[in-house]
Amino acid sequence: MTADAICTKRRPLETLLRALTEGSPDTSVLGSAFEYVADLALWSSPEFGARIKQIWRWEDWPGAQGRDLGIDRVISTVDGELWALQAKGYSSATSLKYAGKGGIATFLAAASTGQFAMQLVVTSSDRVADNARQIAARQLVPTRILDRSWLDSLDLDWPTGITDLRDAVAAAARGQGPAQVSLAAGRHQLAPHQETAVKDVVTCLASQSTGDARAKLLMPCGTGKTVTCHAVTESLGARQILVLVPSLSLLAQAMRAWQAQSLGRLRVIAVCSDESVVARDDAIVMNPSEIMAPVTTESKALASFLAGSGVQADGELWPTVVFSTYHSWDCCTDR
Incomplete structure (x- = not known):
C-alpha cells in the first residue's frame, strides 16, 4: 500500500x-x-x-x-x-x-x-x-x-x-x-506535464554559456507551478534560492508546499519589508505566529541569515530558501 x-x-x-x-x-x-x-x-x-x-x-x-x-x-x-x-x-x-x-x-x-x-x-x-x-x-x-x-x-x-x-x-x-x-x-509526485516543464527549463539554462542564465516558465493556474519550480531547483542542485510571490498569503502557502516537497529539509526565512501591507488582507498571515519560519523586515538580518553555515543532517547540507513578496524586493537586494 x-x-x-x-x-x-x-x-x-x-x-x-x-x-x-x-x-x-x-x-x-x-x-x-x-x-x-x-x-x-x-x-x-x-x-x-x-x-x-x-x-x-x-x-x-x-x-x-x-x-x-x-x-x-x-x-x-x-x-x-x-x-x-x-x-x-x-x-x-x-x-x-x-x-x-x-x-x-x-x-x-x-x-x-x-x-x-x-x-x-x-x-x-x-x-x-x-x-x-x-x-x-x-x-x-x-x-x-x-x-x-x-x-x-x-x-x-x-x-x-x-x-x-x-x-x-x-x-x-x-x-x-x-x-x-x-x-x-506530503511530497507530490510530478505529473507528466510537470516533468516535461522541469526538463525544458533545465535544458534551457544549460544551453546558455553566460553566468546569468535565465529561463521563463509560463503555466496556467492550477497546473502546479509551485511544485514544478521546486523540482527545477532540485534538478539544478541549487543551494541558495529566492522565491518571490505577489502576497503574504501566497508566501505562506508556497513555503509550506516547498517544505512538504523537501520533506522539511530546507533552511527557510520569510521577508516582509513593508509593514503597511499588514493593514490589508494579509494581516493575519503576517502575524509571526502564523508563519512557520523566521520572519524579518531588515536586509541586515537577511544577510546574516544567508551568511550562516546552514543545517547539516546525516551529512547533507540543506538548501537555503528566502521567501519574499514582490513588495519586499528591495529588502532582498539592499546591501
Missing part, C-alpha cells in the same frame, strides 16, 4: 481526542495525554519534523531546574537549537487565553530565559484569543501558536488511543511509523 493510499483512509484527529477523554469526568480537558499528540504532530509536520533531533519531557530534560512552570517539552534540533513547547489540550470550543487558568502567560515567562530559540504552543482548540496572538507576536523569542486547523492540516493517520499514540511517538523518534508516512505523503 502506498503512502497516498494510507492517507486517503487516515483516521481523523477527532477520533483520537474522543478516545483520550473516554471515562474522564471532564471531557473538555485532555491533560498530559495531549502532550503526546503535540509530539507526534511536530514529528509529522513538514515545517518542524526534519529539524527535530530529540524531544524531552520537561522532567527528563538534563537542563531542567526546579518544578515545571508551564514548559511541557524541550526540543533539541539538528542545528543545535533548543525549543520550548507547551501543549494545551481542550475541547475545540474552549478558547486559548493569554492570562488566567489555562493561559499561556506562565509558559512564555518560563521560556524567556535565553535558553530557547523558539517557543511553541500546540492547542487542540480552534479558538485563540486575540490578545494571546498579539502578545505571542511581540515576544523577543520567535513564538508560534499551532492551533486545531494546523493539526487537522497534517497528512497523518492518527492513532486509536493512548497506547498506540505513545508507540507512534516512540517510532517517530526512531525515524519510523506514521510520522514518516505523513512526511512522505
Whole structure:
C-alpha cells in the first residue's frame, strides 16, 4: 500500500481526542495525554519534523531546574537549537487565553530565559484569543501558536488511543511509523506535464554559456507551478534560492508546499519589508505566529541569515530558501 493510499483512509484527529477523554469526568480537558499528540504532530509536520533531533519531557530534560512552570517539552534540533513547547489540550470550543487558568502567560515567562530559540504552543482548540496572538507576536523569542486547523492540516493517520499514540511517538523518534508516512505523503509526485516543464527549463539554462542564465516558465493556474519550480531547483542542485510571490498569503502557502516537497529539509526565512501591507488582507498571515519560519523586515538580518553555515543532517547540507513578496524586493537586494 502506498503512502497516498494510507492517507486517503487516515483516521481523523477527532477520533483520537474522543478516545483520550473516554471515562474522564471532564471531557473538555485532555491533560498530559495531549502532550503526546503535540509530539507526534511536530514529528509529522513538514515545517518542524526534519529539524527535530530529540524531544524531552520537561522532567527528563538534563537542563531542567526546579518544578515545571508551564514548559511541557524541550526540543533539541539538528542545528543545535533548543525549543520550548507547551501543549494545551481542550475541547475545540474552549478558547486559548493569554492570562488566567489555562493561559499561556506562565509558559512564555518560563521560556524567556535565553535558553530557547523558539517557543511553541500546540492547542487542540480552534479558538485563540486575540490578545494571546498579539502578545505571542511581540515576544523577543520567535513564538508560534499551532492551533486545531494546523493539526487537522497534517497528512497523518492518527492513532486509536493512548497506547498506540505513545508507540507512534516512540517510532517517530526512531525515524519510523506514521510520522514518516505523513512526511512522505506530503511530497507530490510530478505529473507528466510537470516533468516535461522541469526538463525544458533545465535544458534551457544549460544551453546558455553566460553566468546569468535565465529561463521563463509560463503555466496556467492550477497546473502546479509551485511544485514544478521546486523540482527545477532540485534538478539544478541549487543551494541558495529566492522565491518571490505577489502576497503574504501566497508566501505562506508556497513555503509550506516547498517544505512538504523537501520533506522539511530546507533552511527557510520569510521577508516582509513593508509593514503597511499588514493593514490589508494579509494581516493575519503576517502575524509571526502564523508563519512557520523566521520572519524579518531588515536586509541586515537577511544577510546574516544567508551568511550562516546552514543545517547539516546525516551529512547533507540543506538548501537555503528566502521567501519574499514582490513588495519586499528591495529588502532582498539592499546591501
